[in-house]
Amino acid sequence: MADMVRTRFAPSPTGYMHIGNLRSALYTWLYARHHGGKFILRIEDTDRNRYVEGATEVIYRTLKSIGMNWDEGPDVGGEFGPYVQSERKDMYLPYAKQLVEMGKAYYCFCTNEELDARRAAAAERGETFKYDKHCLHMDKAEVERRLAAGEPYVIRQNVPEHGEASFDDAIYGHIKVDCAELDDMILIKADGMPTYNFANVIDDHTMGITHVMRGMEYLSSTPKYNLLYDAFGWEKPVYIHMTSIMRDAQHKLSKRDGDAYFEDYLAKGYLKDAIVNYVALLGWNPGDDREFFTLDELVDAFDVSGMSKSPAIFDVAKLTWMNAEYIRRMSAEEFDAAAEPWYEKAGIAHMDKGVLRRILQPRLEIFSQMADITDFLTKMDEEFDIALFTNKKSKTNAEVSAKVLDMVIPALEALPAWDEESLHSLLIGMAEANGMKNGTLLWPVRIGMAGKAVTPGGAIEIAVLLGREESLRRLKLSRARLNAAL
RNA sequence: GGCCCCUUGGUCAAGCGGUCUAAGACACCGCCCUUUCACGGCGGUAACAGGAGUUCGAGUCUCCUAGGGGUCACCA
Numbered sequence: 001m002a003d004m005v006r007t008r009f010a011p012s013p014t015g016y017m018h019i020g021n022l023r024s025a026l027y028t029w030l031y032a033r034h035h036g037g038k039f040i041l042r043i044e045d046t047d048r049n050r051y052v053e054g055a056t057e058v059i060y061r062t063l064k065s066i067g068m069n070w071d072e073g074p075d076v077g078g079e080f081g082p083y084v085q086s087e088r089k090d091m092y093l094p095y096a097k098q099l100v101e102m103g104k105a106y107y108c109f110c111t112n113e114e115l116d117a118r119r120a121a122a123a124e125r126g127e128t129f130k131y132d133k134h135c136l137h138m139d140k141a142e143v144e145r146r147l148a149a150g151e152p153y154v155i156r157q158n159v160p161e162h163g164e165a166s167f168d169d170a171i172y173g174h175i176k177v178d179c180a181e182l183d184d185m186i187l188i189k190a191d192g193m194p195t196y197n198f199a200n201v202i203d204d205h206t207m208g209i210t211h212v213m214r215g216m217e218y219l220s221s222t223p224k225y226n227l228l229y230d231a232f233g234w235e236k237p238v239y240i241h242m243t244s245i246m247r248d249a250q251h252k253l254s255k256r257d258g259d260a261y262f263e264d265y266l267a268k269g270y271l272k273d274a275i276v277n278y279v280a281l282l283g284w285n286p287g288d289d290r291e292f293f294t295l296d297e298l299v300d301a302f303d304v305s306g307m308s309k310s311p312a313i314f315d316v317a318k319l320t321w322m323n324a325e326y327i328r329r330m331s332a333e334e335f336d337a338a339a340e341p342w343y344e345k346a347g348i349a350h351m352d353k354g355v356l357r358r359i360l361q362p363r364l365e366i367f368s369q370m371a372d373i374t375d376f377l378t379k380m381d382e383e384f385d386i387a388l389f390t391n392k393k394s395k396t397n398a399e400v401s402a403k404v405l406d407m408v409i410p411a412l413e414a415l416p417a418w419d420e421e422s423l424h425s426l427l428i429g430m431a432e433a434n435g436m437k438n439g440t441l442l443w444p445v446r447i448g449m450a451g452k453a454v455t456p457g458g459a460i461e462i463a464v465l466l467g468r469e470e471s472l473r474r475l476k477l478s479r480a481r482l483n484a485a486l
Numbered sequence: 487g488g489c490c491c492c493u494u495g496g497u498c499a500a501g502c503g504g505u506c507u508a509a510g511a512c513a514c515c516g517c518c519c520u521u522u523c524a525c526g527g528c529g530g531u532a533a534c535a536g537g538a539g540u541u542c543g544a545g546u547c548u549c550c551u552a553g554g555g556g557u558c559a560c561c562a
Contacts, residue, residue, distance in 0.1 A: 012562050044562065112560060119559090128488055128558065154560055172491065181489050181558085189560040196562045220490045220557045243492090249554065278498095281511095285499060289510050308492095308499080311555065315497045318512040328525075362525040373523095391522080427521090442521040450522090458521040 005037025006210045009063075009070075010200070012044045013055030017062045017262040019253055019314065020215070020245045023279045027242060028213045029068045030280075030302035040207060041073030043084045044200075046193050062262060066276055067295045072207075080207040085199055092194035095202050095232075096155045096187045104231040105187055107143050108135035108156045112190075131156065131184045155188040157198075157228065165223035170240045170304050172216075177223045185224060197221065201228050209237055216241040240304060243283045243311045253314055265319075269368030271338075274323040282312040292325070324365035335361050342370040347378045351465045355420070359457035376450045377465055380474055384451035386485055394439035398485035401444035405479040407434075408445055409472065418468040423460045448478035 009025040032039040041063070043056055060075065072078025082088055099105035108131075115131075122129035135143075136158060147153065159165075159182045166176035187198040194202065204212055219241050229236045247253050253260040265275050277293055285308075286293075286301040293301065330338065335357050343349040348356065364370065389401040396404075407430065415426055431441040446459035449471055455462060463471045 010562095014562090046562075108560095115560085126487070130558085152560095175490070177489065183558070186560050191560080193560085195560070200562090215556095216491070217556055223490090241491090244555080246555085252555090281498070283498090287500080289500085291511060310492050312499090313497060315512070318498065321512055324525095359524090363523075394521080431521095437521095439521055446522065452522090454523045456523070458523095460521080 004210070005032055005035040006040060006208050007032040007037065007213055008040040008042050008204070008207065008209050010042040010044050010203075010214075011059055013052055013059065015052040015055045015058060016260075017058060018260050019262060019265075019279060020260075022062070022066075022262050022276075023245060023282065024213065024215060024242055025063065025068060026066075026276065026280060026298075027284065027302070027307070029070075030298055031211060031213060031240070031304070033299040034302045037210070038071040039068070040078070040080075040209070041070040041083065042203060042207070043074055044196065045084060045086045046196060046199055065272060085203065086193075088199075088203065089193060091206070092199060092202055093188060093192065096194070096198070099157070099187070099228075099231055100155060102231060103158060104228075105155050105157050106133075106136045107138075107147065107153045108184075108186075109138075109146055109151055109153050110135060111152075133158070133184060136184075152190045154186045154190050156184040156186055157224070159184050159224065159227060165227050167222050167226045167236070167239055169219070169222075170211075170238055171307050171309060172219065172241060175219060175223065177220070182224055185221075197225065198228075201225050204237060205229070205232070205234050211240060212237045213240040213242060216243055240307075243308060245279075245282055246311050246313045248313060259314070259316070269342075269366040270319065270323050271326050274326040275319065277326075278319045278322045282314065283308050291322075320365050327364055327367075328362055330361070332357060338367065339370070342367045346371040346374050348374055348465075351377065355457070355461050355464050359461050363456045373456055376452045376455060377462075380449070380451040382451065382477060386478075386481055388447050388451075388453050389444055389482065389485075391439075391443050394443035395437060396440055396443045398482055400440065401447070402479065402482045402486060404436075404441050404444045405448055405475060405482070408441070409475050409479065412463075412468070412472060412475070415468075418464070420460060420464050423463050427460060445475070448475045451478070 007028045009028050011021055011025070029039050031037075041059075043059070056074070063070070070076065072080060072083060074081075074083040077083075096105055100107065110131075119129040135156070160179045163179045164176050165179050165182060166174060168174050185197055186195050188194055203209075222239060222241075226236060245253050247259060255261070258264055262272075262275065266272065273294075276295070277291075277298075280293060280298055281291065284302070284306045287303075287306055290301070327335070327338075336353055339357070339360065340349065343351075343353075343356065360370070360373070363373065386398060390397040408427070411426060411430060412423075415422055427441060427445065428438060431438050434441070442459045446455065446462060447453070449459065449462050449466060451474070457465075466474070
């Protein structure tokens with residue numbers, strides 16, 4: 001038990017799951033599972049102004065859908081609860097007061113307005129503002145008096161003016177900073193709530209978190225947290241700071257570009273497993289050439305030594321490739337099931353599923369491409385440019401095409417069975433009998449039925465999908481339009 | 487601006503002092519396959535940010551410069 005790894009994912013409920021957050025959750029979860037430890041979910045809602053209704057449910061739903069289960073959390077409980085920060089509100093003040101008694105923290109009555117003014121003044125002088133410990137020097141009697149009078153106050157950490165604060169990061173190594181650089185951060189806000197920084201330290205310790213994994217934006221404030229651990233005489237956790245995911249070299253993935261949230265990609269038709277797989281590889285590598293991982297395989301392979309120090313740019317093209325690969329690797333049953341809603345949307349659900357699967361599975365990169373790629377099946381552009389009948393490689397032009405269609409249409413009308421095999425032997429047989437390349441015969445037929453240069457599948461598959469009546473209707477119509485070019 | 491972190495091809499990245507005339511993947515280009523387009527197969531273009539050291543030897547260690555990111559809130 002003493003060596004049991006305990007990690008935590010501590011999101012604030014803002015409504016959506018950011019891709020970067022998702023990856024942090026994933027790594028944190030993987031670390032715990034890989035080491036046979038516990039994964040704890042804690043909701044950090046100390047900022048009441050930012051609370052979003054239903055946001056916690058989004059977090060639960062997302063994590064569950066991916067398969068990241070938690071051992072302790074607001075909904076499942078646990079012996080270190082409560083797991084919602086606002087419900088722990090009363091736990092923090094005593095710790096802060098304890099620090100005050102030890103001289104490691106102090107009451108501060110400076111108002112926000114005063115501070116803002118001083119900050120602005122410092123900025124004007126081109127200086128970095130740092131709280132001057134003004135209230136630290138207030139005599140005890142006055143502090144007591146103002147407290148008794150009910151004056152609003154905050155509690156600040158008393159950072160030594162000299163010396164060094166440091167910590168060891170599992171990825172970045174030893175990070176140290178001069179205490180003179182550190183500001184006396186607020187531990188308890190005027191509303192009695194702890195700041196994120198303070199709550200984090202207290203919660204992580206009281207919840208027995210052994211490995212603190214979080215974004216690297218906390219790298220520079222972590223030495224300050226360690227001062228708190230030292231003051232309390234607590235054992236420090238192992239720190240593992242994780243890189244951020246970027247849109248490009250200088251910007252993080254952002255809400256504005258509609259590329260930041262897990263939900264965005266789901267809506268665009270990406271598979272959750274592909275997203276998770278791709279994201280897992282952004283900032284971590286298994287040390288070999290493997291790229292495809294199930295969650296279980298990730299648990300097995302995950303290791304801090306494979307985590308990178310520099311931020312990674314999110315490459316949609318690679319995600320798309322990976323998603324396409326996931327689609328191609330689906331079994332027939334899986335593909336049919338996943339495709340069904342998209343077939344409905346595209347209006348082709350009544351067509352031959354076997355043929356659809358065969359032409360679409362290797363071609364779709366994301367399911368949302370379905371409607372576009374199959375649009376000609378539901379409705380041919382009857383005004384299509386008849387120049388499409390001309391194709392050099394297939395040796396076709398308007399004249400050849402007219403000839404081919406004149407020959408093919410009656411033969412198709414006479415074909416007893418309208419199935420793939422019959423269509424295939426008829427058309428290929430005709431090409432051979434007439435000494436034509438397959439392409440010379442099939443090109444006009446495909447164009448005549450599709451009215452489009454690029455189609456998934458060829459003439460035979462399209463004919464099967466459209467059925468005899470519609471195929472012939474289109475071919476006759478196209479043949480008639482060809483007259484204009486002769 | 488102060489402080490902290492980072493820096494291998496367009497992107498993800500392997501590399502942990504010699505086997506680097508630097509792997510693999512995506513993207514891109516070419517060829518093959520072929521009933522268009524894909525899929526698949528084969529091949530190609532493309533990188534150690536720059537400069538000083540240390541060393542017999544540096545992508546790998548040190549320092550400097552440059553570039554990028556983070557942070558400096560009663561936000562998390």
